[in-house]
Amino acid sequence: DAKTTQPTSMDCAEGRAANLPCNHSTISGNEYVYWYRQIHSQGPQYIIHGLKNNETNEMASLIITEDRKSSTLILPHATLRDTAVYYCIVRVVTTNAGKSTFGDGTTLTVKP
């Protein structure tokens, strides 16, 4: 699995867009970019994933650069409940989950 690099922490004002970057310069052609988040004392929560096209769902948007070496998760209107650790994971979608970890992620703090 390709390695990802994320900033350790970020702040965002409530109501503003939160843009969380992720670098994955060694990504291969069949690897997807996944985003999960973990709110304190809860299990991780799936947010969104994509291969090369930009994706949007009810939670967030995922922007993947044309060379696929980086991506940005966008929370369009951050709320205090979006304060969490956000994990960017690059994975091949195969029948074998392999030995995967979530990495250290970005701690997003949404402030009033």
Added chain:
Amino acid sequence: DAGVIQSPRHEVTEMGQEVTLRCKPISGHNSLFWYRQTMMRGLELLIYFNNNVPIDDSGMPEDRFSAKMPNASFSTLKIQPSEPRDSAVYFCASSPKEGRFNEQFFGPGTRLTVL
């Protein structure tokens, strides 16, 4: 939908004791995952089942750990004997898609403390 159910939510035991963690996946989901989370190592995948069959246990730390899935609605993770370094939060997750690292639904976790 009740989501993924894990029990117990908290477990405190003494070194050398057997510990059994339980998981009930979301009904209809084909895949089940056990993870461990610690401050030092983050969130690690321990083992993955597909249609009740263990597919990949390469993340299981050692022989003291074992996992079973006797049917589609129940799985256990057993540690025997337990050691203080096993203290962690253990998460179970299930996925509706077979064999894919896709949308996984996580349970609330079991916080294990081994004294």
